[in-house]
Amino acid sequence: MMTEQQTPRTKMTARDVRVFYGSKEAIKGVSIDVDMDNVTAFIGPSGCGKSTFLRTLNRMNDTVASARVEGTITLDGEDIYSPAMDVVQLRARVGMVFQKPNPFPKSIYENIAYGPRIHGLAGSKADLDVIVEKSLRRAGLWDEVKDRLQDSGTALSGGQQQRLCIGRAIAVEPEVILMDEPCSALDPIATAKIEELIHELRGRYAIVIVTHNMQQAARVSQRTAFFHLGDLVEYGVTSDIFTNPRQERTKDYITGRYG
Amino acid sequence: MAEHTIKAFDDEIDRLRGLIAEMGGRAEAAIENAMLALQRQDTGLAAEVVAEDKRIDAIEAEVEKLVVEIIALRAPMANDLRDVIAALKIVGVVERIGDYAKNIAKRVPLIATNQRTLEPISLLPSMGQVAGEMVHDALNAFAARDADLAVAVIERDTVVDDFYNSVFRTLVTFMVENPKTISECAHLLFVAKNIERIGDHATNVAEMVYYAATGHTLPDRDRGTTQLED
Numbered sequence A: 001m002m003t004e005q006q007t008p009r010t011k012m013t014a015r016d017v018r019v020f021y022g023s024k025e026a027i028k029g030v031s032i033d034v035d036m037d038n039v040t041a042f043i044g045p046s047g048c049g050k051s052t053f054l055r056t057l058n059r060m061n062d063t064v065a066s067a068r069v070e071g072t073i074t075l076d077g078e079d080i081y082s083p084a085m086d087v088v089q090l091r092a093r094v095g096m097v098f099q100k101p102n103p104f105p106k107s108i109y110e111n112i113a114y115g116p117r118i119h120g121l122a123g124s125k126a127d128l129d130v131i132v133e134k135s136l137r138r139a140g141l142w143d144e145v146k147d148r149l150q151d152s153g154t155a156l157s158g159g160q161q162q163r164l165c166i167g168r169a170i171a172v173e174p175e176v177i178l179m180d181e182p183c184s185a186l187d188p189i190a191t192a193k194i195e196e197l198i199h200e201l202r203g204r205y206a207i208v209i210v211t212h213n214m215q216q217a218a219r220v221s222q223r224t225a226f227f228h229l230g231d232l233v234e235y236g237v238t239s240d241i242f243t244n245p246r247q248e249r250t251k252d253y254i255t256g257r258y259g
Numbered sequence B: 001m002a003e004h005t006i007k008a009f010d011d012e013i014d015r016l017r018g019l020i021a022e023m024g025g026r027a028e029a030a031i032e033n034a035m036l037a038l039q040r041q042d043t044g045l046a047a048e049v050v051a052e053d054k055r056i057d058a059i060e061a062e063v064e065k066l067v068v069e070i071i072a073l074r075a076p077m078a079n080d081l082r083d084v085i086a087a088l089k090i091v092g093v094v095e096r097i098g099d100y101a102k103n104i105a106k107r108v109p110l111i112a113t114n115q116r117t118l119e120p121i122s123l124l125p126s127m128g129q130v131a132g133e134m135v136h137d138a139l140n141a142f143a144a145r146d147a148d149l150a151v152a153v154i155e156r157d158t159v160v161d162d163f164y165n166s167v168f169r170t171l172v173t174f175m176v177e178n179p180k181t182i183s184e185c186a187h188l189l190f191v192a193k194n195i196e197r198i199g200d201h202a203t204n205v206a207e208m209v210y211y212a213a214t215g216h217t218l219p220d221r222d223r224g225t226t227q228l229e230d
Helices: A050-056 A087-093 A108-118 A125-138 A158-171 A188-201 A212-220 A238-243 A248-254 B008-038 B045-072 B077-111 B119-143 B147-177 B180-214
Strands: A010-021 A024-035 A039-043 A069-073 A094-097 A176-180 A206-210 A221-229 A232-239
Touching: A010 A050, A024 A050, A024 A206, A024 A221, A024 A232, A039 A050, A039 A212, A050 A176, A050 A221, A069 A212, A087 A094, A094 A158, A094 B045, A108 A158, A108 A248, A125 A158, A158 A176, A158 A188, A188 A206, A188 A212, A188 B008, A206 A212, A212 A238, A212 B147, A221 A238, A221 A248, A232 A238, A238 A248, A238 B077, B008 B045, B008 B077, B008 B119, B008 B180, B045 B077, B077 B119, B119 B147, B119 B180, B147 B180
Parallel strands: A039 A206, A039 A221, A094 A176, A176 A206
Antiparallel strands: A010 A024, A010 A069, A221 A232
């Protein structure tokens, strides 16, 4: 059974968030809180808006020319869409891991060291070494790569590359980690390692994961949000969503009756 | 309810529900025939009830196997999950109900006494009928996913309990007045206790039906008024 926090430490809030691609409304007024103590999973069929919404949380949609975001999203109470917000800083605080592992075509060491160096988190080579080791340890990769840190990151297996990307996100000391289908390109063993890693990282970072795999949502999260056609249909305790969903649409989707 | 995208899943759920309906029907028939055999001193019918219980046991094993397969292969969720879990628990209980009917049938040859000397036996058929109806309704409630019917079954358990208390007092009084009938009356006491347990088990089935239908468990209720708990 999950351990319930009495008062979850709210990290991010979204209020009546709408996303438009041109005139098409892809997200239709979503309000949700993401907290530090629970892994939050976003589930829903393709095109439901779960990835689009995830991307609003660190302003990745800014890079899509036709995308427009309305509503309010805060990080520790601060509006992340305010003009005062430094987007580069924001994306360090709210890191992201993508569907396909995308390590830099550099050494394993450099993949981790790059972020802390440009963000000025390390004063010396020794500081950087410490950050690299700590990040790789937290990413569950250290023991596998400690003897070949100068090898190319792209030479690792898919699962190792994905953990390298998680390590890279961790290295800049984020507060939130967003994961967009982080295991869909991985085999079951590599997937299990990522899921175990998510479990270990819980509490240290607020984690939001988008997944097509409902079993994965059930395994890794304590809160589940079901999206459908741009609506947040239901958001609740994961075990409730999977044993006794309140909404008909949620029930049909998770029992395999959708469409 | 809408169909699953994977049709084979629907087929398995249908088969599961069909097996439970058959099992419930057989348990109900076993109760009815056991009581009939008792009233008519029909040892042939009693032997049939005993033999038929094997089929109830076989269905239980079949359902258990099917449930394990469904959980392993289909990873059922939400109401599907609750249905499957309830099915697994219900067959265990219905199997016990079958055993109680069998126990009653087994006593028929031991109560081979002229019925007229054994007045208290007259209360038992009505008691058996109520318990049989509870089993019938509990299984119907499962088939129809009818939480209200399940609650109605649970409420009826007190009727069976009242019957039991009444039969108990009657039998004790009768034994005091007719010491020669003590052996037969003792068997009848066990019969009454078996029927009372059938009512309890039908109640358990109804509680599971309620859970499967609503996703909530019923609050603990007053467990009736039987004088003797076993």
